[in-house]
Amino acid sequence: MTLKAVYEHTNCDDCPIRHRAVCAHCEKDELEELETIKYYRSFEAGQTIIWSGDPMNFVGSVVSGIASLTQTMEDGRTQMVGLLLPSDFVGRPGRESAAYDVVATTDLVMCCFRKKPFEDMMGHTPHIAHRLLQMTLDELDAAREWMLVLGRKTAREKIASLLSIIARRDASIQPKGMSGPIVFDLPLTREAMADYLGLTLETVSRQISALKKDQIILLEGKRHVTIPDIGRLMEEAGDDTDGGYLN
Amino acid sequence: MTLKAVYEHTNCDDCPIRHRAVCAHCEKDELEELETIKYYRSFEAGQTIIWSGDPMNFVGSVVSGIASLTQTMEDGRTQMVGLLLPSDFVGRPGRESAAYDVVATTDLVMCCFRKKPFEDMMGHTPHIAHRLLQMTLDELDAAREWMLVLGRKTAREKIASLLSIIARRDASIQPKGMSGPIVFDLPLTREAMADYLGLTLETVSRQISALKKDQIILLEGKRHVTIPDIGRLMEEAGDDTDGGYLN
């Protein structure tokens, strides 16, 4: 019940972020053990938080901003394998080193816990272990959904998929009645979108222009997006399921 | 310790399969609670085990044969999102219905547990929950590795990636000294490979022929593969990391 306030509630009056993750951000926090091992870290846009292979002595969750998990081949080809939005969890209990580059895509604040104490606590707090399992399973579903996007969708469908995921995730913050246009700022550069979608930045730019021409989306400047009809966008994405995780 | 025999050992003298999963297959089993809720199911190649969206009242692990997790779009495009080899876990505690089609790619035997009792047991057996978390994290890593394959690799690299993963997984069953040629039978049709790699079956066929011509692999018939030099194959895959999960 109180524990719930720490790691399970999805909206909290005392803080602006959603806690899907294990994060003792808000003042209701009564789990003192968590409190003693947590700390905050800030990063600037573009900063690398961890390099793949580096030792990683903490776990944590995103408080504000966006981070990305990226894999790189020797020849420089890169693929983003995860997008971490506020409340998403970072790190892997039971693993010494990072498996991916973690990069701050925007300015970023993270709430961290030192790994060892966190793992200890997981050992005698089954609820947290259970919650972590659920979150990991959600991420697995998201990754697999993305495999369909990467493997089988056209460039246009890929863009539409990404936009509709961001739109829905964004809309869920202020679910003011499910209808009406959705407005948001793209938190990603064209290049980051390309890395996520397995495209080149030129193709991303072209397809966004095409969607704009067809009035599926409206663009103000380069980043400010209005989606007049989310249904039409999802049609473009080839998405019938109203699922759509983003990690 | 005894529990270990049930779900943690990776090789067991009494049975031919590896237990990476929670499976009470071997006779050493002393966890009677697990014993009482387990049962076996057999499937023929091509048979669908569960359809996406169907209620799913069990979890389990593959004993022998291969199953695949598949997603399908309305227009028929399909993407395989996971390949389940012996010892891999199927099903998701805490979810009512299946998220993907699960299909027996070859003849298949599964070891199943009814979901509710299994979940109950997880509640008071933290080791199993912990083990399940580790396995899920492994699967997540595998899925993300595959995102790089789907998003950024060429057809030839994709084929080489798949072959080297199967080869290494296969070789690990009989690690007779790490060197020498690796021999195995492809457990997948060209079409299944295409669905896994995000290609068409024609392209798969062409690239396999090309790898054969270049002596990276040897083919006897259509399925029997010999890999004279796994290092060369991994080079073709663009893979420097010697990682390589298959779920």
Add this chain to the structure above:
DNA sequence: CAGGTACTTTGACCGAGATCAAGTGGAAGC
């Protein structure tokens, strides 16, 4: 305000892989 930098757009061209279409080979059934 000029100049620089980072991000984005647009155009022209090309090629990897998809698509369409035969054709091959081996195993099962009659």
Add this chain to the structure above:
DNA sequence: GCTTCCACTTGATCTCGGTCAAAGTACCTG
């Protein structure tokens, strides 16, 4: 032995998205 079927191979052609190149735009900084 012959047909049928299925998995696979191979060829010809087309197309989507990549590549290379050039501009355009917004935001700094001096």
